[in-house]
Amino acid sequence: MTPSFPPLAASVHAAVADAVAVVRIERPPANAFDPALIAELLDTLKPLAANTDVRCIVLRGTGRFFVAGADIRVMRELSEETQHAMRPWIEVQQVLETAPKPVLAALNGHALGGGAELSLACDVRVMAASASIGFPEIGLGLFPGAGGSQRLPRLLGAHRAKLLMMEGRRLSADEARQIGLVDEVVPDDEFDARIDRLAAEWAARPTAAIGLLKRVVEAGRTLPLDQALDAEFAGVLDLIRTADAAEGLQAFLDKRPPHFTGR
Numbered sequence: 001m002t003p004s005f006p007p008l009a010a011s012v013h014a015a016v017a018d019a020v021a022v023v024r025i026e027r028p029p030a031n032a033f034d035p036a037l038i039a040e041l042l043d044t045l046k047p048l049a050a051n052t053d054v055r056c057i058v059l060r061g062t063g064r065f066f067v068a069g070a071d072i073r074v075m076r077e078l079s080e081e082t083q084h085a086m087r088p089w090i091e092v093q094q095v096l097e098t099a100p101k102p103v104l105a106a107l108n109g110h111a112l113g114g115g116a117e118l119s120l121a122c123d124v125r126v127m128a129a130s131a132s133i134g135f136p137e138i139g140l141g142l143f144p145g146a147g148g149s150q151r152l153p154r155l156l157g158a159h160r161a162k163l164l165m166m167e168g169r170r171l172s173a174d175e176a177r178q179i180g181l182v183d184e185v186v187p188d189d190e191f192d193a194r195i196d197r198l199a200a201e202w203a204a205r206p207t208a209a210i211g212l213l214k215r216v217v218e219a220g221r222t223l224p225l226d227q228a229l230d231a232e233f234a235g236v237l238d239l240i241r242t243a244d245a246a247e248g249l250q251a252f253l254d255k256r257p258p259h260f261t262g263r
């Protein structure tokens with residue numbers, strides 16, 4: 001008789017309310033990721049990115065950890081099969097980076113290695129004062145293998161990015177804010193309330209315009225300038241016909257705050 005195993009405890013929980021999707025990672029003890037968590041995260045994020053009723057995604061951890069990186073126990077015994085099962089961590093980041101809406105990384109706790117890399121794929125990084133962030137892979141004889149060596153230089157410049165990855169040290173929240181690795185630092189006891197407020201503010205902005213802006217900025221990285229400017233202009237022409245653009249322009253003329261619907 002085939003033994004029936006209890007279903008794996010879910011490590012990813014999602015809740016949607018008021019156009020905000022909060023995706024919480026919970027895999028004790030450190031929210032380190034393994035193939036199962038990666039698969040759950042991908043299955044959770046893809047539909048949320050596509051759902052036009054979701055106007056902001058918040059990604060957060062639990063307790064002292066945002067995400068402590070790849071599970072070192074898994075990496076220590078990395079089989080050929082597991083290696084390939086870990087690679088979709090890169091796809092998870094692409095879903096976040098290309099989601100046509102604001103994605104907020106709520107760094108409630110330690111964001112290290114692949115966890116820090118995950119946050120780099122988000123649009124906004126808000127960090128709890130007691131949390132740390134860093135790329136310690138060099139101390140394991142590795143280097144960031146899921147986007148860090150590409151996204152960090154784009155954010156901080158090659159010199160500072162290389163130094164951070166070569167040293168592998170953890171940064172405090174204040175240090176991370178000083179160098180522009182995170183956008184805001186919040187006292188621990190105010191963190192959850194601040195994230196809720198920020199998410200509501202982002203969800204009230206013109207979502208379609210933000211989504212198109214993300215796409216145009218990304219395209220501009222690889223296109224020749226003239227083509228990038230054409231894409232930018234085409235994007236604005238697309239937006240000028242949206243309900244949000246009509247509302248935004250009319251609200252200014254009416255001298256009142258706009259009420260965007262995200263479309």
Ligand SMILES: CCCCCCCCCCCCC/C=C/C(=O)SCCNC(=O)CCNC(=O)[C@H](O)C(C)(C)COP(=O)(O)OP(=O)(O)OC[C@H]1O[C@@H](n2cnc3c(N)ncnc32)[C@H](O)[C@@H]1OP(=O)(O)O
Pocket residue numbers: 029030032068069070071072073075083084086087088089090110112113114115136137140142143144145146
């Ligand atoms: C690159 C090879 C893959 C090849 C395949 C390619 C696929 C490409 C995608 C795959 C991703 C590759 C790129 C990413 C790599 C990584 O992320 S490597 C891991 C980087 N992270 C770290 O080095 C952080 C390690 N953790 C710590 O340094 C400390 O935990 C801390 C954050 C400084 C906190 O310390 P402290 O408060 O003392 O808590 P601890 O006791 O250390 O931790 C509590 C328990 O959690 C366990 N734990 C922590 N981090 C991890 C982890 N990353 N993996 C597994 N387990 C972890 C720790 O062991 C403790 O457990 P217990 O002892 O059982 O309580």
